[in-house]
């Protein structure tokens with residue numbers, strides 16, 4: 148594992164050596180610092196797997212149970228580690244199984260490089276066995292996709308792939324390599340990292356004129372409000388961001404992917420934005436006079452109806468991606484650039500400010516929300532367990548130090564509303580695509596990305612059944628993740644909508660589950676089911692100190708709803724705290 | 730308000746790029762009126778000229794999305810007033826009809842068309858110009874039995890872009906360039922983010 152890769156590599160300084168395309172590929176990965184690969188073999192990628200056999204000491208391959216699991220694991224790995232995740236898959240069905248994860252990584256800006264095997268070049272376009280047009284299938288959901296048919300291209304293309312995936316606004320890359328190129332022996336000249344592509348400028352030069360203009364607008368503000376997204380984390384700008392909000396004393400709210408960039412209990416953290424976000428930040432979006440958006444893309448789950456969104460405010464938008472600026476919300480001043488560079492410049496120019504009364508408004512909202520929603524959710528009077536109290540105990544036990552991986556649905560919203568996170572890169576969730584089945588494999592990847600940290604996956608009974616085969620991966624590789632299934636015996640989020648907007652017509656949301664304890668034991672994983680409050684906290688405590696993976700099924704209220712909520716088609720300030728307000 | 734816009738795209742000469750660009754339009758259900766692609770004056774760099782009918786806002790957003798593609802160097806969009814544009818068309822007519830009617834030849838001369846091929850059985854005329862000119866010639870030839878007609882996509886030169894050729898050359902030679910790119914539209918708020 149710790150061998151110095153350079154010693155095993157043919158470099159330019161040494162004599163040119165003959166290598167197969169597959170060997171050149173693996174050398175390239177090692178040179179890029181890759182240690183972990185998530186993958187699944189097959190006919191069209193066998194030469195690569197064959198070469199892998201000789202690289203056991205340097206490259207760890209995790210055999211997943213489905214290619215979707217491989218890419219979600221790579222995403223989890225990338226999100227917690229900040230490094231690029233790597234996936235191997237074979238051609239045809241192997242490659243198409245990656246598509247969901249690619250789309251997910253694309254929309255959530257996750258750096259992933261997927262290597263797919265492809266049929267021999269002379270068979271391309273003939274409907275050969277397991278041939279699919281991988282490039283055309285994946286183009287709309289990748290930052291870059293490229294087919295290699297000649298081994299000589301491999302070192303350069305892999306270098307490009309890593310450069311593209313990890314720089315600027317990160318994203319997924321697919322490199323499809325035909326079998327002949329994997330087998331081909333060529334003069335291997337060694338590996339050189341890519342530092343430049345003439346048609347690709349990862350980040351623009353920061354222009355001071357915009358910073359000055361923005362600072363002027365901010366300094367004139369009476370009610371400035373900061374909203375931040377994953378851009379802060381992707382830009383490694385957590386410190387810079389914190390210095391910015393602390394100097395201006397700006398109330399700051401996070402998007403689901405920005406969560407954790409500053410500790411959730413920071414005094415300027417006023418909560419989560421969006422459809423199931425907190426009351427204050429949503430309501431007061433329509434009362435601020437300057438809205439400062441940092442590394443976020445005004446997703447419709449955040450803005451609600453655009454024509455009712457922050458119409459009174461001047462908008463300052465900091466983003467690295469020029470295509471995001473003015474895409475959904477027109478900015479007054481746009482600061483195009485890497486926020487790690489732009490934020491300190493802006494911080495320098497803004498005045499210190501107290502914003503006392505304005506911050507108090509957020510506190511008032513928070514008091515109201517706590518009273519009407521948060522306290523009753525976390526301290527229920529009935530015997531039925533709630534998702535919120537599970538999160539409350541997790542916070543008490545972990546003190547906010549764990550990585551929380553969530554699937555998609557009510558439990559996701561509850562986890563993101565209630566989880567306490569002290570560290571950045573601790574909230575791993577499928578934000579943009581909302582992919583059920585994401586959490587279990589993503590948690591596996593997260594554990595590889597941060598082996599020293601506690602990884603807790605919180606998953607609904609529906610989403611768990613979408614990729615539960617990855618329990619096999621956990622069993623085989625003994626991945627120490629804690630899996631908490633919040634079982635409400637429904638596809639809860641859909642049921643909530645059916646209740647609120649479709650007159651309780653529960654159409655196909657009633658989902659039965661297998662016996663999860665038995666299921667886990669079939670996979671040789673310890674498991675327990677809890678449905679009583681008395682047992683909940685102590686069980687959580689036990690499993691979180693357990694040395695091995697654990698599956699905990701918690702039976703929660705069947706028809707609990709997530710509130711507050713900005714109903715579809717409404718403005719953010721039309722947020723409701725209960726069903727009665729609908 | 731929707732208008733005719735001409736989008737100019739400079740790209741690497743890469744397999745599959747037409748598709749990558751086309752996807753950006755199809756995903757938004759935008760119809761491409763005309764599309765021309767061919768090598769530019771610089772080796773390895775291609776130039777696309779795409780005509781669509783859309784609002785300025787949509788065109789700007791589209792242009793940014795196209796410019797995001799890895800192999801795209803630069804995107805510009807212009808209204809008809811900002812460009813000089815031409816299309817070419819070929820017209821095939823039966824030779825006997827045409828030769829009988831001398832007046833037609835004069836008409837052609839008046840419309841700036843010329844004969845490309847003269848055979849016993851048919852003659853092919855060519856006309857280069859804007860849409861009306863090309864359409865006028867169709868109207869003129871139709872009574873004499875227009876057998877076949879084809880029109881090319883638009884090509885266009887941007888009036889304001891004196892530095893274009895140099896810029897393209899610059900892309901060519903800036904390898905490796907400084908990692909950062911200067912924002913040349915500093916004073917044009919609207920243009921800021923279309924590099």
Ligand SMILES: Cc1ncc(C[n+]2csc(CCOP(=O)(O)OP(=O)(O)O)c2C)c(N)n1
Pocket residue numbers: 554555556557558559581582583584606607608609610611633635637638639640641
């Ligand atoms: C792959 C996929 N299919 C369908 C959906 C639509 N969907 C969103 S939430 C949800 C229900 C999730 O149910 P469950 O996993 O039990 O979680 P809960 O909402 O009950 O917490 C569904 C079906 C989705 N997001 N992803």
